[in-house]
Amino acid sequence: MKKVEKTKITGKKTAVKKAGSCRKTETRKAIVEAAIKVFSDYPYDSASIRMIGKEAGIEHPLINYYFPTKAALFEEVLETVTDVYYQANISWFEGLEALDPETGLSLYLDRFFDFALKHPKPLRIIALNLVQAKGQDIIPGYLRLQSLFTKMTRTFMIATPLQGPQNSIEMLTTNFNTLAINYLGAGAYYASILGLAPDSPEYLKWVKKSMTFMVLPLLKQLLDGRGDL
Amino acid sequence: MKKVEKTKITGKKTAVKKAGSCRKTETRKAIVEAAIKVFSDYPYDSASIRMIGKEAGIEHPLINYYFPTKAALFEEVLETVTDVYYQANISWFEGLEALDPETGLSLYLDRFFDFALKHPKPLRIIALNLVQAKGQDIIPGYLRLQSLFTKMTRTFMIATPLQGPQNSIEMLTTNFNTLAINYLGAGAYYASILGLAPDSPEYLKWVKKSMTFMVLPLLKQLLDGRGDL
């Protein structure tokens, strides 16, 4: 079943594998995918290698054949999902410069929600592991979560023509992203407070309205260059 | 050491104990206090009965003598801390009606921060357990976390003379409390993003500035009765 090509002329014995075509990288991918699923349902400490193995349809020690430790697997998962989220975040700003604040923000939020609906796991993983034990027991790859936030702030400052002091922009983006991660990463909590279903259009509508209500005045303010208090 | 009173006339043998004076209720209290400490450092699943026993200076099975299960202990902890937080939240509004939005909000935040510094554990516990596994494995006492949010929204609506539509008030308080719980309950995360220490005056200053920046415009708006979008 596996593709093996011999060079016609030389008969070289080196198998030419397409990247990701051999069994090895396939199960490795399956493991990462299963891990993403499990880590989006349980925080790092509560998720277990055995859950991930079951989700991937393999025996759990096989995971240690591909990843030395649970921590290493989690770090790869974090790297993957934070990168996906970061790249997506950049794309949501495309073409927004030409628009006025209202429609710009609306479009941004629509793109954001569209992504969150199609790929809920990254946000869940981030939200689940963001608040963690202080002091000794730091979660593996925790720095990646922090740098994600920092990078998203930078993206925001580069992508929007805000004129206010850097302080205000930092506050705006931090507040905005904090709310976003909570509402979309911990939707089950906030939705049920509001008496709604986490994935219902009503809830998303509320989130959009709520975040617009919160951010739009400040956005206008900063676009005018009056970002101070 | 135990206070026992016999009714002079009948000689009844029922012991009349002052609440909290006998050894039993003392260790019970110690257990709850130790549990609050541990549950403020680790989320429900990661905290263990053994940690709590060690923190309380007792052998861990003694906990099961006072509480049938870990879940029951956690529920009592949640009931305690959410109530403390709820009552405190009410007190922060006292005398604010007479003030203009700026000084009112400033005073409210000062009271809030003062509380958070003196009693960091309730906010930590709330923040640590708010985002949790969806579906099957719900955390014991989770409903209490939700009702806390609902009750704080009601408090806000009663305590402030806001004129806007109920929707806007709900959005404002939800956003506000969400930010508060994150910034003060998960300070280690946000502070280090900003390059500050979680308990430093600088960080608290940033939080105050940031939340004022976010909320003040909307507050003015709602006090004028123009809360719609």
Added chain:
DNA sequence: ATAAAATTTTAACGGTCGTTAAAAACCGCT
């Protein structure tokens, strides 16, 4: 076809978990 190598499964280790049962210690009382 056969040997070598890579992949997967099986079994098991030491450890921590929540909980239970029995023994031990402590208490107030006659």
Added chain:
DNA sequence: AGCGGTTTTTAACGACCGTTAAAATTTTAT
């Protein structure tokens, strides 16, 4: 002093955890 009841400790159970080692299987190369 000795008894009855309460509180605390000790020991242990079964379950799950991450990880390791070896056996079994499958794939690759000659």
